[in-house]
Amino acid sequence: MNKIILTAVGGNTDETVALVQEPTPTPGADEVLVAVEAAPVNNADLLFAAGWFGVYPQVPNAMGAEGVGRVIAVGAGVSSSLVGERVLVLPTFVQGTWADQVVVPVSTVVPVTGKADPLQLAMLPVNPATAYSLLHDYVDLRAGDWVGIDMANSAVGQYVIALAKKAGVNVLAVVRREETVPLVRELGATLVVVDGEDLGDRVAQALDGKQLRLLLEGVGGTEPLEQLARSVEAGGTVVAFSAATGQSPALPLADLIYRGVSLRSFFILNWIRTTPRAELERIYAELAELVEQNVINATVEATYPLAKHQEALAHAARTGRTGKILFVPAGTTR
Ligand SMILES: NC(=O)c1ccc[n+]([C@@H]2O[C@H](COP(=O)([O-])OP(=O)(O)OC[C@H]3O[C@@H](n4cnc5c(N)ncnc54)[C@H](OP(=O)(O)O)[C@@H]3O)[C@@H](O)[C@H]2O)c1
CATH class of the missing domain: 3.40.50.720 (NAD(P)-binding Rossmann-like Domain)
Known part of the structure; x- marks a missing residue:
């Protein structure tokens, strides 16, 4: 599998971010293996790579805070009914979603149903939840x-x-x-x-x-x-x-x-940590439904395969950008 990692903190991401190939990992007891369908580049990812974020990287650190994908394998302690389900991957800044596949603790995924656009779903864990909390809490x-x-x-x-x-x-x-x-x-x-x-x-x-x-x-x-x-x-x-x-x-x-x-x-990681699981699931289900109804969405400017990560990161950092940049599997760029 391919994944993007941070090899050094600070400096130019052309030199500190790299695409590496690794054997597909096997999920541990309370983990799931997710085939990533889409994962955005957020300002937080760039701040994280620069060492200016609320979590400091432990290099080599997998990159990509959030995304959406399908569960393709589960660990011994996870219900097999999750296999095949589409899930949101919530940010941890430990596991990285800028990858073909990622193993994450089951506690950091939230199943979503419906037929919403995967690009929009991939952006749900951070910004829509932020907006929701800003208006409610x-x-x-x-x-x-x-x-x-x-x-x-x-x-x-x-x-x-x-x-x-x-x-x-x-x-x-x-x-x-x-x-x-x-x-x-x-x-x-x-x-x-x-x-x-x-x-x-x-x-x-x-x-x-x-x-x-x-x-x-x-x-x-x-x-x-x-x-x-x-x-x-x-x-x-x-x-x-x-x-x-x-x-x-x-x-x-x-x-x-x-x-x-x-x-x-407001800080998203604190919000995810302190919001009870049932409430998180309720809020993300509500937001996913609003995406499907086209009530909420964010403009997308471009999608890139992992192999073009340097172009993607340069594009994400550009001023005058009119929408978000996301990674998608090769051959599915829009
Ligand atoms: N606290 C949290 O947990 C949390 C959660 C989510 C997001 N955020 C933060 O919220 C911000 C927005 O995130 P996003 O993903 O929605 O961003 P985005 O869609 O990529 O948009 C970036 C925004 O930042 C503006 N901007 C950039 N540099 C600026 C500057 N020096 N002065 C004024 N405005 C500037 C841009 O204005 P132009 O379009 O005019 O360039 C644009 O409106 C980011 O800083 C992100 O890190 C924080």
Whole structure:
């Protein structure tokens, strides 16, 4: 079998990421062998390879956090009824989904039924679950409430907008490129504002007196948070889910102390670890059904076979990208 591994932490992935061939592994007692159908390249994978992620690589470390595939063999302690089932592979950053086949603990797979597009299912474990938690676990949102999100054209943003729309929650979407406005608008964002000069004034003007109960922040640093925080209601909540600038989000003191705005955070691995198994299965089943109904999806820009991993990683790191990059078995690229 073929798999992509990280051979050194940091530096250029052209030199630190390699495709290797190994004998097909046999699953241990509580493990399953999954034939991978699709596995995305996420920013987290690139951060992991750089040594900037919440989990530090143990090289050689298998690459690829999430994906979807069919169970083709199970260990002695796993029900054989799983063989042939399609499963989501949840992220561990230990086992790697950028592979033809991968052995994973049965506790890290979630069976999914239905006929949803495997590319969309492959992206379900991380970003849609992130969007789901961001909208459910921090503020008790009701129809008609307002949520703000920057980096709104990201896959996380796309899922947040779709899930909020379904719940009747209004979204103020902030993007940094004018050309992404139509996509975000089409997804159902109530208001779209392009980051830039006087962002805070333009957002307040667009909201026309309404305030955000929840602000989802992915850029980090001072801007655009300082500008957007002005439109968060007193006692409202900011949840940091990413820091694209590499800087910790800085909530202005006046919002934090005088207006009681809370700054909280989300990390997918903590969410998976602390969410009871039955609840995880319920949420992923709901999300898979929404994928099948085409209620949620993320734009796909390209798919690559494992052999073209260097092209795939360079493409994933490119600015101006309009969708996600995924690995698929050779001969099935779209
Ligand atoms: N905390 C968690 O557990 C968790 C879970 C899921 C995702 N995330 C994080 O959430 C973010 C979005 O993930 P994704 O997979 O949805 O991303 P994606 O679809 O690949 O999109 C990347 C987004 O980042 C924006 N961006 C990149 N560099 C930026 C910068 N310096 N300043 C402002 N915006 C910048 C891009 O804007 P343009 O399109 O304008 O280039 C785009 O909106 C990533 O940082 C990811 O690591 C975190």
